[in-house]
Amino acid sequence: xxxxxxxxxxxxxxxxxxxxxxxxxxxxxxxxxxxxxxxxxxxxxxxxxxxxxxxxxxxxxxxxxxxxxxxxxxxxxxxxxxxxxxxxxxxxxxxxxxxxxxxxxxxxxxxxxxxxxxxxxxxxxxxxxxxxxxxxxxxxxxxxxxxxxxxxxxxxxxxxxxxxxxxxxxxxxxxxxxxxxxxxxxxxxxxxxxxxxxxxxxxxxxxxxxxxxxxxxxxxxxxxxxxxxxxxxxxxxxxxxxxxxxxxxxxxxxxxxxxxxxxxxxxxxxxxxxxxxxxxxxxxxxxxxxxxxxxxxxxxxxxxxxxxxxxxxxxxxxxxxxxxxxxxxxxxxxxxxxxxxxxxxxxxxxxxxxxxxxxxxxxxxxxxxxxxxxxxxxxxxxxxxxxxxxxxxxxxxxxxxxxxxxxxxxx
Amino acid sequence: xxxxxxxxxxxxxxxxxxxxxxxxxxxxxxxxxxxxxxxxxxxxxxxxxxxxxxxxxxxxxxxxxxxxxxxxxxxxxxxxxxxxxxxxxxxxxxxxxxxxxxxxxxxxxxxxxxxxxxxxxxxxxxxxxxxxxxxxxxxxxxxxxxxxxxxxxxxxxxxxxxxxxxxxxxxxxxxxxxxxxxxxxxxxxxxxxxxxxxxxxxxxxxxxxxxxxxxxxxxxxxxxxxxxxxxxxxxxxxxxxxxxxxxxxxxxxxxxxxxxxxxxxxxxxxxxxxxxxxxxxxxxxxxxxxxxxxxxxxxxxxxxxxxxxxxxxxxxxxxxxxxxxxxxxxxxxxxxxxxxxxxxxxxxxxxxxxxxxxxxxxxxxxxxxxxxxxxxxxxxxxxxxxxxxxxxxxxxxxxxxxxxxxxxxxx
Numbered sequence: 001x002x003x004x005x006x007x008x009x010x011x012x013x014x015x016x017x018x019x020x021x022x023x024x025x026x027x028x029x030x031x032x033x034x035x036x037x038x039x040x041x042x043x044x045x046x047x048x049x050x051x052x053x054x055x056x057x058x059x060x061x062x063x064x065x066x067x068x069x070x071x072x073x074x075x076x077x078x079x080x081x082x083x084x085x086x087x088x089x090x091x092x093x094x095x096x097x098x099x100x101x102x103x104x105x106x107x108x109x110x111x112x113x114x115x116x117x118x119x120x121x122x123x124x125x126x127x128x129x130x131x132x133x134x135x136x137x138x139x140x141x142x143x144x145x146x147x148x149x150x151x152x153x154x155x156x157x158x159x160x161x162x163x164x165x166x167x168x169x170x171x172x173x174x175x176x177x178x179x180x181x182x183x184x185x186x187x188x189x190x191x192x193x194x195x196x197x198x199x200x201x202x203x204x205x206x207x208x209x210x211x212x213x214x215x216x217x218x219x220x221x222x223x224x225x226x227x228x229x230x231x232x233x234x235x236x237x238x239x240x241x242x243x244x245x246x247x248x249x250x251x252x253x254x255x256x257x258x259x260x261x262x263x264x265x266x267x268x269x270x271x272x273x274x275x276x277x278x279x280x281x282x283x284x285x286x287x288x289x290x291x292x293x294x295x296x297x298x299x300x301x302x303x304x305x306x307x308x309x310x311x312x313x314x315x316x317x318x319x320x321x322x323x324x325x326x327x328x329x330x331x332x333x334x335x336x337x338x339x340x341x342x343x344x345x346x347x348x349x350x351x352x353x354x355x356x357x358x359x360x361x362x363x364x365x366x367x368x369x370x371x372x373x374x375x376x377x378x379x380x381x382x383x384x385x386x387x388x389x390x391x392x393x394x395x396x397x398x399x400x401x402x403x404x405x406x407x408x409x410x411x
Numbered sequence: 412x413x414x415x416x417x418x419x420x421x422x423x424x425x426x427x428x429x430x431x432x433x434x435x436x437x438x439x440x441x442x443x444x445x446x447x448x449x450x451x452x453x454x455x456x457x458x459x460x461x462x463x464x465x466x467x468x469x470x471x472x473x474x475x476x477x478x479x480x481x482x483x484x485x486x487x488x489x490x491x492x493x494x495x496x497x498x499x500x501x502x503x504x505x506x507x508x509x510x511x512x513x514x515x516x517x518x519x520x521x522x523x524x525x526x527x528x529x530x531x532x533x534x535x536x537x538x539x540x541x542x543x544x545x546x547x548x549x550x551x552x553x554x555x556x557x558x559x560x561x562x563x564x565x566x567x568x569x570x571x572x573x574x575x576x577x578x579x580x581x582x583x584x585x586x587x588x589x590x591x592x593x594x595x596x597x598x599x600x601x602x603x604x605x606x607x608x609x610x611x612x613x614x615x616x617x618x619x620x621x622x623x624x625x626x627x628x629x630x631x632x633x634x635x636x637x638x639x640x641x642x643x644x645x646x647x648x649x650x651x652x653x654x655x656x657x658x659x660x661x662x663x664x665x666x667x668x669x670x671x672x673x674x675x676x677x678x679x680x681x682x683x684x685x686x687x688x689x690x691x692x693x694x695x696x697x698x699x700x701x702x703x704x705x706x707x708x709x710x711x712x713x714x715x716x717x718x719x720x721x722x723x724x725x726x727x728x729x730x731x732x733x734x735x736x737x738x739x740x741x742x743x744x745x746x747x748x749x750x751x752x753x754x755x756x757x758x759x760x761x762x763x764x765x766x767x768x769x770x771x772x773x774x775x776x777x778x779x780x781x782x783x784x785x786x787x788x789x790x791x792x793x794x795x796x797x798x799x800x801x802x803x804x805x806x807x808x809x810x811x812x813x814x815x816x817x818x819x820x821x822x
Contacts (some may be wrong), residue, residue, distance in 0.1 A: 025484065034470060036443040041474050048482035055479065055494070059445055059470035063452050066467065071459035073436065081467070082501070199623070199699040 003385040006181050007174050012042040014177065014248065016050055018234070019143030020097035021244045024051030027096040029087070029355075031058040033103055039147045043099060057092070058246075062108035062151065069112040069120075077119040080127035088131040091140075094241050098135075098142040105151035106336035109276020114305035117275045122309050123375020131353075132377070136354055137361055141237045141244035146173060146339050155336050176249035176328045176340065192245065192329035195233030198253045202230040205401060207393040210319065212346075214389045216267040217283070222319055222348075223239070223261025225372035227358045230255045232357055238361060251328060251343040254320035256353040258372035259288035262316050269345055270383040271335040277302045282382060284350075289315045289374075291350065303380075307350060312376030319354035322346050324387050324407035338381045345385025346404070417592050418585050422556075423453040425588065425595040425659065427461055429645070430554030431508035432655045435462030438507040442447020442469040444514055452560045454510060467502070473519035473562065477687070480523040480531075488530040491538035499542040502551075506650050509546075509553040516562035517747035525716035528686045533720050536788020543788070547765055548772055552648045552655035557584060557750050566747050570638040587660035587739050587751065601751070603656065606644030609664045609732075612822055613641040616812060618804035620672075621730065623757075625800045627678040628694065633730055633759075634672025636783035638769045641666045649772060662739060662754040665731035669783035671700035673727050680756055681794040684747040688713045693793060695761075700726045700785075702761065714791075718761060723787030728764035732757050735798050735818035749792045756796025757815070762789035 016022050028047045032040040037059075044055040068076070092098070109117065125132065135142055151166035161169060174180070178187040212220045232253030236241040268282035281297030291314040294303050305313040322329070322345055329344040353374040355361075359369060369375055391404035402410035427433050439458045443451040449469075479487070498624040503509070512537065536543065546553055562574035570580060585591070589598035625630045643664030645654040679693035692708030702725040705714050718725040733740065733756055740755040764785040767770075771779060780786055802815035813821035 034448040037474075037782045038470055041472070041478070044475055044478050048478055053484035054487045055475065057470070057472070057475055057485070059468070059472075061448055061452070061468070061470075063448075064455055064466065064468055067452070067459055069453050071463075072466070073464035076465045083498040084493040086497060116732075148572070192448070 003181070004170065004203045007170075007179055008039065008042055010141050010181060010184045011174065011177060011179045012039065012046045014179060014188055015099055015143055015145050016046040018185055018188050019145060019245050019248050020099050020141045021242050022047055022050045022052055023095050023240070023242070027054045027056065027091060027094070028052050028103070029056050029058060029091055029096055029098045031060060031099070032101040033149055034059050034061045035149045036101060036103060036147050039101060042102070042289055056087070058087070062147070062276075063104045066108050066112070069109055069116055069170065071352040077116045078123050080123050085127040088128055092106045092131045092134040095140045095237075098140060100142070100144045100148055102144055102339060103146045103152055103337070104150045104276070105149065106155050106273035107276060107278055112276065114275070114302055118305045118309050121275075121306075121378055124153065125310070132352075136352065140236045140239065141242065142246055143244065143248055144246065144336060144339055145177075145248045146337055148173065152337065156333060158407065172331055172333055172335075174277040175331070176343070180281060188245070188248070192233035195250070195253055199230045199232045202253060202321075202403075205393060205395055207401075207403075208396050208410055209394045210403065211392045211394070212266065212384065212389065214386045216386055218266045218384055218389070219265035220262065220266045220286070222316070223258040224255060224319070225258040225261075225357060227371065228255050229356050229358060231354070231356050247339060247343075249340070249343055251322045251326040252320040252347075254318055254354070255356045256373055257316045257319050257348075258289070259312070259315045259317075259353070259369075261339070261372065262289045266348065266384055268382045268384060269386045270334055270341055271336065272299075272341075272380075273338065274299070274302050274306060274380060278336065279303055286316070306380055308375050309378050312374045313351050313378050315350065315374045315376075316348050317351050317374040317376065317379055318347075318349035318381065320347050320349075320381075321391070321404065322385060323409050323410070341383055342381040345383040346383050346389060346391070347383045348384065349379050349381045350379050414592070415581065415683070418581075418590055419450065419453055421592060421595045422585065422588060422590045423450065423457045425590060425599055426454060426510055427457040428555050429599050430556060430656050430659050431510050431552045432653050433458055433461045433463055433508050434651070434653070436463045436464050437462075438502060438505070439463050439469050440469060440502055440507055440509045441473060441512070442510070443512040444560055445469050445470045445472045446560050447512060447514060447558050450512060454512070464469070467498070468480055469498070472514045473687075477519050477523070480520055480527055484640055488527045489534050493532050496538040499539055503542045503545040506551045506648075509551060511553070512558055513555055513750060514557045514560045514563055514748070515687070516560065517566050517684035518687060518689055519562070523687065523715055527688070529720050530714045530718075532686075533788055539681055543763075549649045549765065551644055551650065552653065553657055554655065554781045555657065555750055556660060557748055559584065563748065567744060568690055581589075582741055583744055583746075586742070587754070596814075599656070599659070603644035609820065610641045610643045611756070613732075613814075615665060616804060616806055618812075618814075620805045621814065622803045622805070623677065623795065623800065625797045627680060627797055629677050629795055629800070631673065631675035631677045631697070633727075634665060634669040635730070636669040636672075636768060638782065639666050640767050642765070642767050658750060658754075658805060660739065661734045663731040663758075664748040665729055665765070666767045668727045668730050668759075669700070670723070670726045670764070670780075670785040672783065673697045674699045677759065677795055679793045679795060680797045681745060681752055682747065683712050683735065683791075683793045684749065685710070685717060685791060689747065690714055697727070702726070717789055717791055720789050721787050723785045724762050724789050726761065726785045726787075727759050728762050728787065728790060729758075729760035729787040729792065731759070731792075732802070732815065732820070733796060734820050735796065752794055753792040755792040757800060757802070758792050758794045758796065760790050760792040760793055762787040773797045777784055
């Protein structure tokens with residue numbers, strides 16, 4: 001138990017120091033499930049130790065949330081309470097740090113009307129547009145991380161009793177985040193440098209298209225917009241110029257697809273936890289960037305409702321490369337949590353694009369859209385990587401380059 | 412454990428049905444320590460079962476709060492974040508119900524600079540003035556209740572292990588609230604009627620002054636303002652006309668003193684939990700309503716800081732009568748929690764007055780002050796009742812009537 005406390009402390013410190021890279025005098029918004037108040041307190045301690053001006057808690061509870069979706073008055077799902085918009089708006093404008101401890105029961109919204117989820121998501125997207133834009137453009141430092149909760153651990157390790165499942169999930173999280181006791185910062189920085197080297201290699205090729213194929217039936221061509229770049233590892237906050245790590249853990253390098261340039265069929269390689277529901281055996285068909293067909297063994301209606309949220313919800317917004325040989329992938333664990341599962345395999349997201357286009361911060365929303373960057377209030381990652389995945393890139397000059405062979409980087 | 416669940420459910424239902432008397436379509440604000448999320452979920456379930464439009468959680472955590480008082484930037488204590496003011500302001504104006512599950516570690520702010528507590532309290536008083544006024548005038552239904560937390564239970568029962576202390580505290584709470592399993596509403600209503608009968612008896616006398624005396628050294632004369640009335644038990648919401656119970660449990664009947672009409676010495680008969688600190692052996696001297704001297708065996712500086720919050724903080728705002736023969740008093744337990752301790756003994760409060768003056772809702776703040784109703788952003792109850800307490804009332808006609816003899820009502 002003492003060893004566990006040491007690791008938790010090291011993880012909390014990593015999140016504050018490298019995740020949001022908190023500076024003296026800065027405020028911190030911390031979202032956390034009430035069930036993990038112990039970890040929130042550790043993060044608050046580390047934040048104040050780093051000179052935080054004020055730690056503001058936004059507590060979450062899956063069960064209260066489920067009760068609301070089931071029983072609240074219908075009008076509730078078309079609005080956001082003004083105080084819930086004022087906080088993110090004010091704090092993102094002042095450049096406060098944002099640490100999200102994300103750990104939900106993957107099935108906590110099972111049985112809820114998908115239309116209520118879609119409407120709430122649309123209302124939230126509209127009310128939080130300024131906040132989301134600042135987040136997307138890295139105008140403030142933010143970091144998403146996870147800690148075990150009982151319901152989540154039970155879903156991931158259904159054969160273990162609750163204590164054992166919690167312990168195992170902690171172990172997997174510490175491993176994925178390179179937290180081994182003592183100071184976790186140097187190992188994390190070394191890992192971030194590895195991701196930077198992959199980014200540089202990809203950026204040298206300047207691919208025009210990527211062609212995905214595997215035995216699951218994926219046969220998809222993805223066009224990349226002119227001026228796109230790949231990103232991954234620590235990023236720079238646009239306003240302060242300081243590094244931060246938006247995801248801990250992370251294994252991905254990513255860019256955006258041209259919103260109307262995705263064609264073919266893509267099969268999800270892992271179940272997807274979406275809006276408190278589990279989607280299995282997902283298969284999407286795309287024509288000129290639009291999702292035109294959605295099949296799934298379970299949960300197709302949840303995906304359908306999500307893609308109907310707004311205009312951009314049915315187009316892709318992210319292309320991410322993750323090798324099969326990464327700690328999360330090699331653990332063989334299915335986490336039912338995007339932060340982990342997206343880092344176990346190559347993935348796409350439908351919905352909003354991170355504007356990985358040179359000069360994006362100077363462009364209007366219209367210019368970005370014209371350049372091919374998708375826009376939506378949703379952003380849903382789903383995994384497509386398999387051990388036999390091949391990706392072939394084509395450059396502007398028409399040269400074809402193997403990018404992935406047998407599920408790993410070819411270079 | 413099953414029996415326990417039944418009692419918890421009955422208590423939650425009592426709070427929703429009789430405490431705030433929630434109506435279909437009404438919103439509910441629920442404050443609760445994160446540690447008691449289980450009880451918050453029960454209350455939310457009961458609220459939705461009663462037709463609640465939306466349950467809004469305001470989670471609290473003593474440890475996060477302590478970290479803030481110890482380490483946050485100094486400027487934080489002179490302001491209230493605008494979203495924290497917008498929520499109570501908006502919801503009190505619309506007549507939402509307000510249920511506060513209050514259960515703090517009585518010593519969680521020990522060692523914190525009292526000036527920070529006083530400044531935060533003043534800032535909060537100013538920012539929430541409209542909300543507090545609506546609360547004081549019963550313009551929306553509100554209810555304060557308590558459930559055990561580990562730190563609180565350990566303080567109350569230091570000789571028991573944590574599980575036993577928690578169980579014992581639950582037992583005391585259920586007993587004080589007349590929750591015995593099944594529907595708790597009828598027993599609570601019967602108790603409320605008993606309090607109404609005491610109120611009627613006191614109101615018939617129209618006392619001019621009350622004279623308190625006991626062997627602890629209390630010798631205090633309290634003038635009551637012209638047009639005052641006594642209250643207790645269920646109250647009426649001014650806007651809806653519906654009954655609600657502002658405290659569950661409650662044993663008191665109360666009115667307000669004339670703010671400049673309190674003279675003598677009063678000794679607290681129990682320790683007082685104030686702003687996360689414990690005050691022992693408190694003794695106050697008053698002249699023409701003003702506290703002119705503060706002595707205590709422990710924590711005098713905490714009381715001094717509180718009385719310096721604003722002009723009215725050093726005058727009395729409440730006179731409350733509680734017989735020695737009441738369940739909380741007879742339990743012999745010292746709860747270090749005002750909701751219980753104030754209902755174990757006669758008490759006063761320094762700070763803001765509940766405007767128990769006929770026609771108060773039509774009066775301006777200035778008129779109320781001129782009539783003798785004290786005004787402050789604080790309201791601190793402290794216990795003075797003892798088994799030998801005598802209170803003698805004097806009517807306008809000069810007749811003296813025994814009100815309390817040997818710690819109990821004389822009539």
